[in-house]
Amino acid sequence: MILKQVESQIEIEFDSKKEAEIILRSIEPELMDSPSERTQTLVECQENIIKITITAMDSPSLRASLNSYLRWIMLSQQIIELKN
Numbered sequence: 001m002i003l004k005q006v007e008s009q010i011e012i013e014f015d016s017k018k019e020a021e022i023i024l025r026s027i028e029p030e031l032m033d034s035p036s037e038r039t040q041t042l043v044e045c046q047e048n049i050i051k052i053t054i055t056a057m058d059s060p061s062l063r064a065s066l067n068s069y070l071r072w073i074m075l076s077q078q079i080i081e082l083k084n
Contacts (some may be wrong), residue, residue, distance in 0.1 A: 006062045009053045012073060017048045019080060024050055026076040027069070039065040 014020040020061055024045045038061035042053040054074055056062035 005054045005055055005057060006059050009051065010066070012050045012052075014048045014050070014077075017045075019077075020045050020048045020050050022080060023073055023076045026071045026079075030068070030072055041065060041069065043069070044045055048051065050058060 014023065024043065027043070031041065038058065038060070039054055039056040041055075044053075050082045052066075053066050054062055054069070056065060
């Protein structure tokens with residue numbers, strides 16, 4: 001059996017809506033240029049939660065894309081913490 005597509009959805013909760021919005025704005029340039037041509041990504045901000053949905057052609061592409069977005073979010077959060 002061959003998988004045709006895989007999908008993952010994660011939600012990351014932040015301390016405030018403002019923090020979630022700042023982090024979303026910081027990763028927006030990456031959203032314009034997907035890490036892989038084999039994936040499609042939707043990122044939404046709902047109150048203090050960032051929701052990421054990734055649809056990929058295969059599991060390695062899904063994992064690579066997910067890792068990229070999580071690294072960008074973690075880096076953005078670390079920068080915010082440095083400023084406080």
